[in-house]
Amino acid sequence: MTLPKPPTLDQHLCFLIYSTSLKMTQTYKPLLTALNLTYPQYLVMVVLWEQDGLGLKDVAQRLQQDSGSVTPVVKRLEAEGYLIRSRDPRDERNRVLTLTPAGQALRAAALKVSQDFAAQCSIENEEVASLMRNLGKLNQNLGP
Template identity: 85%
Template sequence: MTLPKPPTLDQHLCFLIYNTSLKMTQTYKPLLSALNLTYPQYLVMVVLWEEDGLGVKDVAERLQLDSGSVTPVVKRLEAEGYLSRDRDPRDERNRVLTLTAVGQALRAAALKVSQDFAAECRIGHDEVGTLMATLGKLNRNLTD
């Protein structure tokens, strides 16, 4: 009796997602260096460009991370002058993040990063939509 063979590495969806994620981060790296941002810093900034004045805990939740992982990133952004951290008057343990004028102005430059990244991907808008929908569904299914 022959035992069934396990899937090869290339047949593992998890590997393809992992490998693609690494390549995406590497593609972003030179694009973000012009803004003096790392990829994690960029993600925090994207959240704050969507909604300024969030707490560290709220940003961490949006990024699906714990606040302990986000805090060092936020501190570096503060040191760069992109945001300020102030105590939340409703919860002294939390810090409210507010974009500075420099951090707000960076948003326009980040638009070019998004456009350049999209060009690097060389896939159409419809394909991106389909990928986002499918990966979103996978993400939700794995969260349940």
């Protein structure tokens, strides 16, 4: 009796997503260096460009991370002068994150990063939309 063969590494969806994620982050790295941002810092800024004045917990939730992981990233962004952390008057334990003029101005430069990244991916907008739908569905199916 022969045992069934387990899937190879290349047959694992999780590995394809993992290796693609690593490549995407490496592609972003030189693009973000010009903005003096790391990829995690960039993601925090993207959230704040969408909605300024969010609480740290809200930003962490939006990034699907815990606030303890996001706090050091936010502190570095504050040290760079891109945002200000202040106490939430409704909850003293939470910090509200507000973009500085420098943080707001960075948004225009970040648009070029998005365009350059898209160009390096060499895939059509329809393909991107399909990938986003399918990965979003997978993400949702895997839980909160």
